[in-house]
Amino acid sequence: MASEMLRGIKDEVGIREAREEGTEKKGGYRGKADVLSQTVILDQPGSAVVKPSETLKIPCKVSVSVTSAHWAWVRQKAGSALEYIGYIAIGGGTFCASIFQGKVTFTRDTSKNELYFEMPNMRSEDSGTYYCARDTVTEGNQNSL
Numbered sequence: 001m002a003s004e005m006l007r008g009i010k011d012e013v014g015i016r017e018a019r020e021e022g023t024e025k026k027g028g029y030r031g032k033a034d035v036l037s038q039t040v041i042l043d044q045p046g047s048a049v050v051k052p053s054e055t056l057k058i059p060c061k062v063s064v065s066v067t068s069a070h071w072a073w074v075r076q077k078a079g080s081a082l083e084y085i086g087y088i089a090i091g092g093g094t095f096c097a098s099i100f101q102g103k104v105t106f107t108r109d110t111s112k113n114e115l116y117f118e119m120p121n122m123r124s125e126d127s128g129t130y131y132c133a134r135d136t137v138t139e140g141n142q143n144s145l
Contacts, residue, residue, distance in 0.1 A: 041062070041063035042060055042061075042062055042063075042132055042133065042134075043060070043061040043062075043063075044058065044059070044060050044061075044131070044132060045058065045059065050122045051122075052122060052123060052124065053121055053122065054122055055118060055119065055120040055121070055122065056117075056118065056119045056120075056122050056126070056130075057116060057117070057118045058116065058117040058118075058130055058132075059114050059115070059116055060114065060115040060116070060117070060132035061112070061113065061114050062113050062114070062115065062132075062134075063113070064113070065110070065113060066108045066109075066110055066113050066114070066115060067090055067091075067092075067110055068090070069090060069134050069135065069136075070087045070088070070089050070090055070134075070135040071087060071088050071106075071108075071115050071132055071133070071134060071135060072084070072085070072086070072087040072132070072133050072134070072135035073085040073086060073087065073104075073106065073117050073130060073131070073132055073133075074130070074131050074133060075128045075129065075130050075131075076128055076129045076131070077127065077128040078127075078128070080128075082131075083128075084097050085097060085100050085104060085117075085130075086100060086104065086106065087106070087135045088106040088107070088108055088115065092108070094106045103119060103120075103121075104117065104118065104119045105117075105118040105119075106118075115132055117130060117132065
C-alpha cells in the first residue's frame with residue numbers, strides 16, 4: 001500500500017524540487033501540483049539544520065483548506081528513492097508507516113492552512129529532504145483509515 005501511495009504522490013502530485021523549477025521564493029520552495037483540475041500550491045522552507053537529539057519541525061503552507069484533503073509526508077535521502085512517512089487525514093486523524101510510528105507527529109493549524117511535521121531526537125540517519133504532498137491515493141481509499 002505504501003508503494004502505491006508513493007507512486008500516486010509522485011505521479012499525480014508531481015513533487016519537484018524548486019531548484020529544478022526555478023521557483024525559489026522568500027527562502028522557501030514552492031511546489032506546484034495540478035490535482036483534479038485544481039492547482040494546489042505547497043510552500044515549505046528551503047532548508048533546516050538541526051543537531052543530533054534536537055527536534056525537527058517543518059511547516060507546510062497550503063493554498064487550499066487543510067481540511068479539504070489528506071496530506072502526506074515523504075522523505076528522500078541522498079541517492080535514494082522517496083520514502084513514505086505517513087499522512088494526516090481530512091478529519092485530523094493520522095497514519096504512520098511502521099518504521100516511523102512513535103517517532104513522528106503530524107499536526108495542522110486550520111486557521112492558517114498550515115501542516116506541521118515534527119520529529120524529535122533527530123539522528124544523522126534522519127538526514128534527507130522532507131516533502132509534504134496532497135495524498136490523492138488515500139483520499140480515494142477511505143477504508144485505509
